[in-house]
Amino acid sequence: MAEIARQHWSAERYAETAHFVPALGTPVLELLSPAPGERILDLGCGDGVLTEKLVAAGAMVVAVDAGPDMIATARARGLDARVMDGQKLTFEGEFDAVFSNAALHWMRDQRAVLAGVHRALKPGGRFVAEMGGHNNTAAIIVALSAALARRGLDAHRLTPWYFPSADAYRKKLEEAGFNVEDIAIVPRPTTLPAGIEAWLDTFAEDFLGSIAEPDRSRARTEVADLLRPVLMDETGTWIADYVRLRFRAIRAE
Numbered sequence: 001m002a003e004i005a006r007q008h009w010s011a012e013r014y015a016e017t018a019h020f021v022p023a024l025g026t027p028v029l030e031l032l033s034p035a036p037g038e039r040i041l042d043l044g045c046g047d048g049v050l051t052e053k054l055v056a057a058g059a060m061v062v063a064v065d066a067g068p069d070m071i072a073t074a075r076a077r078g079l080d081a082r083v084m085d086g087q088k089l090t091f092e093g094e095f096d097a098v099f100s101n102a103a104l105h106w107m108r109d110q111r112a113v114l115a116g117v118h119r120a121l122k123p124g125g126r127f128v129a130e131m132g133g134h135n136n137t138a139a140i141i142v143a144l145s146a147a148l149a150r151r152g153l154d155a156h157r158l159t160p161w162y163f164p165s166a167d168a169y170r171k172k173l174e175e176a177g178f179n180v181e182d183i184a185i186v187p188r189p190t191t192l193p194a195g196i197e198a199w200l201d202t203f204a205e206d207f208l209g210s211i212a213e214p215d216r217s218r219a220r221t222e223v224a225d226l227l228r229p230v231l232m233d234e235t236g237t238w239i240a241d242y243v244r245l246r247f248r249a250i251r252a253e
């Protein structure tokens with residue numbers, strides 16, 4: 001019987017293979033435009049690299065993440081970082097803004113997330129975020145689906161990811177009590193500095209973790225072989241088919 005491994009976060013592995021995630025956060029930081037003295041909640045802060053930029057802008061930041069190892073690393077940077085599930089936020093009307101980069105798509109219960117963000121904001125407060133959008137990493141998902149299907153597994157039942165279209169997420173935001181000022185899908189081909197197999201090890205544990213070794217390693221190689229003609233350029237660089245959903249919404253009342 002296959003051993004089921006759920007996604008877990010190692011700050012060390014993340015820093016080695018996924019440092020591009022915070023590094024590419026500039027557009028959403030600009031959309032947030034943090035001001036000195038503002039109280040900001042960083043939702044899904046990871047290892048705190050972007051949180052530090054909010055602090056450097058003069059904001060008073062509380063950072064939360066569900067991964068204890070990520071939070072330990074964020075605290076080691078001197079940040080006010082707390083282990084908290086984004087689907088169970090406990091804050092009440094205390095933030096001028098809620099910020100999130102590359103985290104919301106890991107949260108399946110979006111109704112709970114949006115209710116918690118709404119509660120956490122002061123009336124008129126802003127929710128500014130970037131997440132995976134519709135068609136994000138589509139080639140990778142198809143290749144994972146093929147490798148899993150050969151083993152009798154359904155990738156769509158295992159996926160931890162939620163990549164909405166702009167229209168679908170606008171509706172969710174409005175239903176949760178936000179006025180949406182700006183929401184857009186932004187294709188962003190993304191270089192994977194450590195290659196696709198390291199990316200799969202870091203991000204696709206929910207899929208490949210359901211296959212026992214040594215077949216798990218074979219499945220990862222199959223996924224890479226399927227993707228090579230599509231995602232590797234002529235210089236040997238892996239470029240993933242990332243698509244972002246970026247938005248700015250205001251708590252209505």
Ligand code: BEZ
Pocket residue numbers: 102131132136137161203242243
């Ligand atoms: C993303 O940031 O878009 C992403 C990260 C991990 C897996 C899939 C997507």
